[in-house]
Amino acid sequence: MVGTLINVGTVLAGTAIGTTVGPRLPERIQQRVLAGLGLITLVLGVDLALAWGGEDTTTSTPLFVLGGILLGGIVGEAIGIERGLERLGDRVQARLARNGGGHSTVSEGFVTASLLFCVGSLAVIGSIQDGLTGDYQTLATKAVLDGFAAVALAATLGWGVALSAGSVLAVQGTITLGATLFEDVLVGETLAVLTSAGGILVVGIGLKLLGVVDVKVGNFLPALVIAPALAALF
Numbered sequence: 643m644v645g646t647l648i649n650v651g652t653v654l655a656g657t658a659i660g661t662t663v664g665p666r667l668p669e670r671i672q673q674r675v676l677a678g679l680g681l682i683t684l685v686l687g688v689d690l691a692l693a694w695g696g697e698d699t700t701t702s703t704p705l706f707v708l709g710g711i712l713l714g715g716i717v718g719e720a721i722g723i724e725r726g727l728e729r730l731g732d733r734v735q736a737r738l739a740r741n742g743g744g745h746s747t748v749s750e751g752f753v754t755a756s757l758l759f760c761v762g763s764l765a766v767i768g769s770i771q772d773g774l775t776g777d778y779q780t781l782a783t784k785a786v787l788d789g790f791a792a793v794a795l796a797a798t799l800g801w802g803v804a805l806s807a808g809s810v811l812a813v814q815g816t817i818t819l820g821a822t823l824f825e826d827v828l829v830g831e832t833l834a835v836l837t838s839a840g841g842i843l844v845v846g847i848g849l850k851l852l853g854v855v856d857v858k859v860g861n862f863l864p865a866l867v868i869a870p871a872l873a874a875l876f
Contacts, residue, residue: 645781660796690841710869773821
């Protein structure tokens with residue numbers, strides 16, 4: 643759990659810096675910071691998504707990713723994952739700020755940061771390594787990246803980004819504690835499918851940060867389970 647705790651700490655520290663510096667920056671500077679983060683996120687997502695063409699893959703690998711994304715999107719939309727995350731952020735906003743209501747930057751910061759920090763191969767692989775061997779180097783690297791991202795997000799979206807630290811603790815902590823369950827599953831093509839599906843979701847986050855389109859990435863989260871399951875089955 644050491645790596646996850648470090649990650650939680652960098653998210654909180656980055657949020658503190660961002661909320662302190664952000665309000666002092668002109669709006670156009672805040673927008674450029676967010677756009678820069680969006681571009682970096684987009685490129686990182688594309689790089690991860692291309693894992694479906696790695697050495698451990700086959701011609702069927704892209705089909706597993708496609709099936710996982712499509713089925714995952716349908717399941718997530720039916721369940722309403724994105725709406726649930728937004729409602730959770732809004733409830734926190736209403737309780738702490740005493741002004742509930744519609745969509746808030748607190749909710750947006752929580753949802754966007756949670757997806758950015760928890761979706762991706764680094765979170766999964768790093769947590770498994772930490773749980774199985776105690777090696778938290780991967781999560782430590784991710785923690786540094788998340789810390790800088792938290793600064794940029796908090797500068798424009800506010801303190802709601804800090805709430806994502808709870809998401810990081812819950813997701814990565816659960817994977818770390820249950821690492822032995824994934825040791826023999828996430829290997830070879832199955833791992834490549836998970837990485838690729840996660841990369842596609844990261845691309846979606848980048849598009850949202852850039853203001854291109856909001857693809858409701860939260861509703862695609864089931865793809866991270868369905869895609870590798872398809873690869874393992876077939």
